[in-house]
Amino acid sequence: MMEAGAQRRVTGETASSAMNYSIRRSPSARNVWLRFSQSGDLVVVIPHRFDIRRVADIVEANHKWIHRAATRVGARREAREREAPAALPERIVLPALAREWTLEYNPTDYPHVRIVERDGDRLVLSGNTHNYEQCRDALLRWLRRKGRQTLAPELCDLAARTGFSIAGITVRTQRTRWASCSRNGTISLNTRLLFVPPELVHHVMLHELCHTKRMDHSTKFWSLVESHDPDWRKHRKMLRAGWRSLPAWLDSRITVGRPDEGKRSLNTCEL
Numbered sequence: 444m445m446e447a448g449a450q451r452r453v454t455g456e457t458a459s460s461a462m463n464y465s466i467r468r469s470p471s472a473r474n475v476w477l478r479f480s481q482s483g484d485l486v487v488v489i490p491h492r493f494d495i496r497r498v499a500d501i502v503e504a505n506h507k508w509i510h511r512a513a514t515r516v517g518a519r520r521e522a523r524e525r526e527a528p529a530a531l532p533e534r535i536v537l538p539a540l541a542r543e544w545t546l547e548y549n550p551t552d553y554p555h556v557r558i559v560e561r562d563g564d565r566l567v568l569s570g571n572t573h574n575y576e577q578c579r580d581a582l583l584r585w586l587r588r589k590g591r592q593t594l595a596p597e598l599c600d601l602a603a604r605t606g607f608s609i610a611g612i613t614v615r616t617q618r619t620r621w622a623s624c625s626r627n628g629t630i631s632l633n634t635r636l637l638f639v640p641p642e643l644v645h646h647v648m649l650h651e652l653c654h655t656k657r658m659d660h661s662t663k664f665w666s667l668v669e670s671h672d673p674d675w676r677k678h679r680k681m682l683r684a685g686w687r688s689l690p691a692w693l694d695s696r697i698t699v700g701r702p703d704e705g706k707r708s709l710n711t712c713e714l
């Protein structure tokens with residue numbers, strides 16, 4: 444059964460084919476349109492003054508086309524869902540920790556995605572694992588956790604060993620920089636650092652620690668860096684290449700590129 448209503452979606456069903464569809468009145472439509480929504484539902488778009496009682500007959504008259512199109516749309520959607528998890532990693536290698544994990548995707552009825560680490564080198568994702576974004580978000584959360592557990596204590600140790608004092612540490616998934624140091628001495632580290640070798644993680648940490656003494660990139664700053672990291676020039680170059688070789692799934696929403704040096708806030712120094 445249907446109800447009429449301007450600009451309102453109503454659901455109808457034809458008697459013979461029991462086909463579900465919704466009706467949308469469009470002020471700009473001149474003709475009746477049959478189309479499928481993203482989720483695969485049939486939508487009948489009708490002009491503003493169209494007699495809604497005629498819709499059932501139109502759907503009935505076009506049922507062959509509708510069934511063919513529905514099959515096509517469904518197949519395309521299934522293919523999309525099958526493809527999406529393939530773009531996610533099967534392995535995660537974190538050179539900073541000299542460790543790697545094999546990933547398993549176990550679809551279950553749970554509406555979200557959970558990650559459990561097993562046997563030290565297996566990462567098991569379960570739940571709605573057909574959903575690319577949910578898997579990716581879960582993996583990013585796991586990476587942040589790893590970063591907090593490993594990078595933060597490492598920075599604390601390094602600061603203590605080299606005689607720098609820091610106000611705080613944050614570990615985040617930043618899109619354009621490896622790390623930053625705020626004027627109050629809080630150092631922010633990017634979880635992407637987990638994907639580069641330990642010597643480069645050290646290089647980034649030392650760079651930011653030096654900013655706790657000098658908030659600029661003056662000659663004095665670079666001398667300070669050099670006193671702690673004599674190979675800083677080589678490391679800096681390697682770091683740029685490191686950004687380009689980050690796994691693509693990390694940045695599936697943005698273009699992978701080098702850190703954006705143009706966007707620099709006045710109160711922080713970013714690397």
Ligand SMILES: [Zn+2]
Pocket residue numbers: 650654659660712713714
């Ligand atoms: Zn800097």
